[in-house]
Amino acid sequence: MITETAPGTAIRTARIPGSKSLTNRLLLLAAAAEGTSRIHAPLVGGDTVAFRDALRECGIPVDSSPLDEYWEVTGAGGGPTGRARVWCADAGTAARFLPSYTATGSGTFLVDGSSQLRARPLQALLEALRGLGADIEAGPGNGLPLLIRAEGLAGGEISVESSPSSQYLSGLLMAAPLMRDGLRVRAPGLVSRPYIDMTLALMRRYGAEVTEGGDGDLRVEPGVYTAVDTVVEPDASTASYVFAAAAVTGRTVTVPGLGTGSLQGDLRFVEILAKAGAEVRVDEAATTVTGTGRLRGGFTVDMGDVSDTFMTLAAIAPLADAPITIHGIGHTRLKESDRIAAMAQNLRACGVDTDQGTDWITVHPGTPRPARIACHHDHRVAMAFSVLGLTTPNTLTLDDPRCVAKTFPGFHGELCRLFPWYEPPVGAAESVEEHR
Known part of the structure; x- marks a missing residue:
């Protein structure tokens, strides 16, 4: 829409x-x-x-x-x-x-x-x-x-x-x-x-x-749960990819259903995008991010409380005007992949300099070169580098594009609908048309 x-x-x-x-x-x-x-x-x-x-x-x-x-x-x-x-x-x-x-x-x-x-x-x-x-x-x-x-x-x-x-x-x-x-x-x-x-x-x-x-x-008393009907909010971690895409392409993207009353801490990712220069608006009904044509770096950020979104920031960090350091993320080495190592490995494959420690990664500015991204069967690796690929069409490919089905089966199709120049990776194209 x-x-x-x-x-x-x-x-x-x-x-x-x-x-x-x-x-x-x-x-x-x-x-x-x-x-x-x-x-x-x-x-x-x-x-x-x-x-x-x-x-x-x-x-x-x-x-x-x-x-x-x-x-x-x-x-x-x-x-x-x-x-x-x-x-x-x-x-x-x-x-x-x-x-x-x-x-x-x-x-x-x-x-x-x-x-x-x-x-x-x-x-x-x-x-x-x-x-x-x-x-x-x-x-x-x-x-x-x-x-x-x-x-x-x-x-x-x-x-x-x-x-x-x-x-x-x-x-x-x-x-x-x-x-x-x-x-x-x-x-x-x-x-x-x-x-x-x-x-x-x-x-x-x-x-x-x-x-x-x-x-x-924390103290929890013994008792009985009572059935409740609930509407599930859009996934804030997944929304981070389209918000980041807006920030680096100069476009405006809104996610309805994610607003000031959200239960999800990962919506705080947009505060980091604002620090990096994007325009952000959060109201009761929705969150909107607009790219301003410039991505600012030169800061350090603790993403321990929003660690599922650290890879989104790391993937777009090469486009910033100064290095970005992310820390507090040591526990992500025990996720679907060693996520710090996976990001550093793939960014280096793209020609981007990185430094890493036990619980941190620094990403330096750089122009990504063509590379095949090793997804490690990790949906967040695949989605994060797809966002970076928006800024350098036809340069990045994924070795496992279908791993996004873990949390967003229609991811590649939705990215193509929002950003028509996006080239879905081989193996994902069959799902694109239904999401346009």
Whole structure:
């Protein structure tokens, strides 16, 4: 959609799918609730479909409307029961959330996933669950597969090392009302705090009683979730790509449904674009970014709380007029790929100088040269470099363009619709026409 605002200007309205983080949290809360919940406008992508199907394997009915406008979840009023093999595919949220949920139930659950997911750490989560009395056998390196012999959890007081991922804590918190005594938890080293705030807000929406002490401790009382109907916001992490594209092409892009009341911390990415020289407007109904023809660098930014968007900034940083340093992102080395290393490797392949450390990367200005981008089966690598490719047509190719299906199956088509000169990579062209 193009809405003329003044002669020579146009606002392009982006069609961003629903938030993965919200969809998967809502699925779990609806599964645990008493009654039937409708989740409107869910993300229909690799991770959320895997999560939905995993709940079905646990005996939770999840019905889809004909065009997936909504998913209807009939909750168990607690943890699942029976025996199930719970397949998480590549979905990290499923592997971090479902062990806590299944442990509150009754039965035997084998939680497993892809080889990529088996390589991701779970030790801190396992230590927390075992500390609450869970009977769990883990795979090599304290990762998947997990055999969980569930007899419910008493709850109590624990400390959760959260520096590798905030998802451990989110999974435990969402399961906490199902524990007999509730849960009091401390989380030293917590990263991505906005995701915990999102989790708590949704838990309260479903009726959980949560309090936070002055020292940051969280207390969740035992209780019962109550079914709720919810509309999922567009994914703010995914929106970062079209916002960045606007910033570097001098165009204006609006994402409706992402406004001042958003639950997603990653919307703060637009504040960083404003620091880099873009014009940003956020109101109750939408967020709009306009490129000004210049990208400013020469700054350092802590993106620990919005780390899913750091690669978006790193990918466009070569176009800035001075280096940009991003820090606080050490935990992203344990995501779908070692994301700091993946960005440095691919930027160097494009002829762009980078420096990196344990939890930081510096990207220097440069003119990208033709290169084949190694996606490492990581959707965010593919989408970030697609944005850079807008500024240098026909110079960048992706070795795995379809990996974007994890969170945005129609990404290449939507980018082509918004920016008609975009050349979709080989292997993605078949999906472009339907998104124009």
